[in-house]
Each structure stands twice: as C-alpha cells, then as structure tokens.
Amino acid sequence: MFREEATFWTSEELPGVELLRAVYLDQSFPPHAHDTFALGVIEEGALAMRYRKSHFVAPRGSVGFALPGETHTGYAGDRRGWRYRMLYADPSLLCRVTEELGRRTAFPFIPECVLFDDELALELLRLHRLLEDSSSSPLELQTLLTWSLARLVLRHASDRPSPRRTRDGTTLAQRVRQILENRHAERISLEELAEESHASRWYLLRTFRETFGMPPHTFLVQFRVRRARELLRSGKEIAETATAVGFCDQSHLTRAFHRIVGISPGRYVEGLRPHRKAEEDRAPIVSGTLRKKRNQSR
Structure with missing residues (x-):
C-alpha cells in the first residue's frame, strides 16, 4: 500500500528545472496549465488525466508529458493511487535542443500526453535519481537531460496542427484572460468582468471555458498560484505573498497551492534551496499533514 508523500527540489547544475518525486x-x-513543460515517469499505480479535451491513463512505466499552457487535470487512475517522478523545465531548454537538431519550429509539438517509450523512461529515471545526489557530475546531468530531450523530440514530436480561424469568442477569451491577469490581486466580480470585456455574462463564461478549458474563477486561482511561485522564488515571505497575489491569508494560499502544485508553499520554498539531498530533512505528506522529521542527533 502506498503512503502519500511529496518531495520537491532544484539543482544548480540544471537551472530552469524543478523536480518532484x-x-x-x-x-x-x-484543470490547470504550466508555464513550463512537464515530463516524468509513472513508477507505480496509474495517473489519469484529461488533456486536449480527451481522457487518458498513464500506467506504470509510461512517460507523461504536458505542453506549456495546455490545460489538463490529474487524478488517480488506480485504486492505490500513483507514484511518479516529474521534471518541470523552462521551454527554452527544449527549444535549444530542437534548434540543435536542425528542426525549424521554435518549440516542438508533442501531441500525446502519455508516451510508451522504455528507453526514454529509463533515461529520465536515471537523471531524476542522480539529481537527488548533490555530488552528481554536472557533465553527466547535463548530458542526460540533453539526450532525453533530444530523444523526446526525435521520437515523439510532429507537425503542429493548423490553427483554426480566430473567432470572436477567442478574441473575447483572450481579453478576459488579460483582465484577470492584470487584476489578479483584486476581488473582481463576474459583473465587472463582463462590463470591462463588453460581453454578456453567459457568452463570456461559455467562450472562456471553450478556449481555456476552465471557467474564469478557476483560471484566476491558478494564475494567483503561478504568480505566488514567482514571488516565492524571489525570496518573498509566504504570508506576504498570499496577500500580494490576492488570497485572503496564508491558509487560503496554502490550500490552493497544494491543490494545484501538489505540495505546500513551505515545502516549495525549502525545495528551492539547491544541492539538498532529497532524502535529507524532507518530511512526507501523510493525509495532507506534514510530519516533522526528528533530529536523531539531539
């Protein structure tokens, strides 16, 4: 039987990369989207998700992938839950590899969110495990990352489908999104949103969901969490960050952060300290409660 736990960390050798086990x-x-691309391996159980308006299940041994900005969900596809190792990386890393491969596109289009590629899975697992050890060779880490991303592009990238003609609804949805991002720290109402975007409430809600796969209020919470991550990376305190991005208090930020990111803001801040071994000073999350690790030397 699995026990719920989550470990987040970063590495100085791979800037622009965040890791989750x-x-x-x-x-x-x-429903949420990343400003990074997500790439990882399911080690046990199964992860179910809705991605690009379809349902998928990623079983043990498969590779999960999500494009930047692509709305998706995630939940247990097995009664036991799931165990995985994920890598969230700046899109520029994949763009650079794509260019070095001689591809014309700036960012490769990976149409599938579940990839069955044993070699890629083994490479990613090896890289992920090495990144838990601060003594790992920078050359080896950078080589494994580059090789894995190149394999991803060469084996799984395809031509991006031609975009549909822009409809009035899409233009409206983009306008609403801009309003929400600009006013994310405010308590904006649906009436205000409709008035500022010059649309009826029903048309606004329908077109926004059709375009982004989620209603405006869900997008707003997601954007607040994304902005909170940026502020936390800059060194801002958690309580101060909560009010800065529009949450009532720290507890509201913590609940939303854990629901979307999978860890608490405190664990996220702790993981931003590079060269921390994943097994040291990292308490598991059991039933949503953080267990403090006792210092055996005292």
Whole structure:
C-alpha cells in the first residue's frame, strides 16, 4: 500500500528545472496549465488525466508529458493511487535542443500526453535519481537531460496542427484572460468582468471555458498560484505573498497551492534551496499533514 508523500527540489547544475518525486492517493489536480513543460515517469499505480479535451491513463512505466499552457487535470487512475517522478523545465531548454537538431519550429509539438517509450523512461529515471545526489557530475546531468530531450523530440514530436480561424469568442477569451491577469490581486466580480470585456455574462463564461478549458474563477486561482511561485522564488515571505497575489491569508494560499502544485508553499520554498539531498530533512505528506522529521542527533 502506498503512503502519500511529496518531495520537491532544484539543482544548480540544471537551472530552469524543478523536480518532484511524489506518491498521491487522494490528490486530484483541478484543470490547470504550466508555464513550463512537464515530463516524468509513472513508477507505480496509474495517473489519469484529461488533456486536449480527451481522457487518458498513464500506467506504470509510461512517460507523461504536458505542453506549456495546455490545460489538463490529474487524478488517480488506480485504486492505490500513483507514484511518479516529474521534471518541470523552462521551454527554452527544449527549444535549444530542437534548434540543435536542425528542426525549424521554435518549440516542438508533442501531441500525446502519455508516451510508451522504455528507453526514454529509463533515461529520465536515471537523471531524476542522480539529481537527488548533490555530488552528481554536472557533465553527466547535463548530458542526460540533453539526450532525453533530444530523444523526446526525435521520437515523439510532429507537425503542429493548423490553427483554426480566430473567432470572436477567442478574441473575447483572450481579453478576459488579460483582465484577470492584470487584476489578479483584486476581488473582481463576474459583473465587472463582463462590463470591462463588453460581453454578456453567459457568452463570456461559455467562450472562456471553450478556449481555456476552465471557467474564469478557476483560471484566476491558478494564475494567483503561478504568480505566488514567482514571488516565492524571489525570496518573498509566504504570508506576504498570499496577500500580494490576492488570497485572503496564508491558509487560503496554502490550500490552493497544494491543490494545484501538489505540495505546500513551505515545502516549495525549502525545495528551492539547491544541492539538498532529497532524502535529507524532507518530511512526507501523510493525509495532507506534514510530519516533522526528528533530529536523531539531539
């Protein structure tokens, strides 16, 4: 039987990369999108998700992938939950590899979110495990990352489908999104949103959901969490960050952060300290409660 836990960390050798090793039983990620690309391996159980308006299940041994900005969900596809290792990386890293491969496109289009590629899975697992050890060779880490991304592009990238003609609704949805991002720290109402975007409430809600796969209020919470991550990376305190991005208090930020990111803001801040071994000073999350690790030397 799995036990719920999550570990987040970064590495100085791979700037622009964040790592997550987790076991989730009851975690259910709401519709959300990353400003990074997500790439990882399911080690046990199965992860189910809705991606590009279809349902998928990523079983043990498969590779999960999500494009930047692509709305998706995540929940247990197995009664036992799932255990996985994920890598969240700046899109520029994949763009650079794509260019070095001689591809014309700036960012490769990976149409599938579940990839069945044993060699890629083994490379990613090896890289992820090495990144838990601060003594790992920078050359080896950078080589494994580059080789894995190149394999991803060469084996799984395809031509991006031709975009549909822009409709009035899409233009409206983009306008609403801009309003929400500009006013994310405010308590904006649907009436204000409709008035500022010059649309009826129903048309606004329908077109926004059709374009982004989620209603405006869900997008707003997601954007607040994204902005919170930026502020936390800059060194801002958690309580101060909560009010700065529009949450009532720190507890509201913590609940939303854990629901979307899978860890608490405190664990996220702790993981931003590079060269920390993943097994040291990292308490598991059990039933949503952080267990403090006792210092055996005292």
